[in-house]
Amino acid sequence: xxxxxxxxxxxxxxxxxxxxxxxxxxxxxxxxxxxxxxxxxxxxxxxxxxxxxxxxxxxxxxxxxxxxxxxxxxxxxxxxxxxxxxxxxxxxxxxxxxxxxxxxxxxxxxxxxxxxxxx
Numbered sequence: 001x002x003x004x005x006x007x008x009x010x011x012x013x014x015x016x017x018x019x020x021x022x023x024x025x026x027x028x029x030x031x032x033x034x035x036x037x038x039x040x041x042x043x044x045x046x047x048x049x050x051x052x053x054x055x056x057x058x059x060x061x062x063x064x065x066x067x068x069x070x071x072x073x074x075x076x077x078x079x080x081x082x083x084x085x086x087x088x089x090x091x092x093x094x095x096x097x098x099x100x101x102x103x104x105x106x107x108x109x110x111x112x113x114x115x116x117x118x119x
Contacts, residue, residue, distance in 0.1 A: 085097075
């Protein structure tokens with residue numbers, strides 16, 4: 001159970017750069033893209049890869065941002081802490097579980113890597 005003070009601080013930004021410091025932004029990039037046929041994270045929308053746009057937006061909101069993927073080498077250029085699924089084959093719930101087990105902040109804010117309109 002959260003104390004009132006914890007709930008009160010949930011919406012407050014860090015003094016440093018106005019970023020949330022007690023919530024980790026977690027980007028899920030583990031999809032197999034079976035239905036689409038290619039990795040959607042690297043598709044471009046308005047000339048920007050989907051995963052690049054999501055990463056930039058998350059970095060504008062959270063001091064800590066991590067990436068959950070089973071293809072770490074494809075995402076090295078993002079320079080984010082990257083974690084592989086702790087339990088393989090569970091789909092998005094496996095990525096959420098891995099994210100929860102990997103963050104040290106009070107909470108996590110989870111998004112998929114292929115959400116171009118996040119802001």
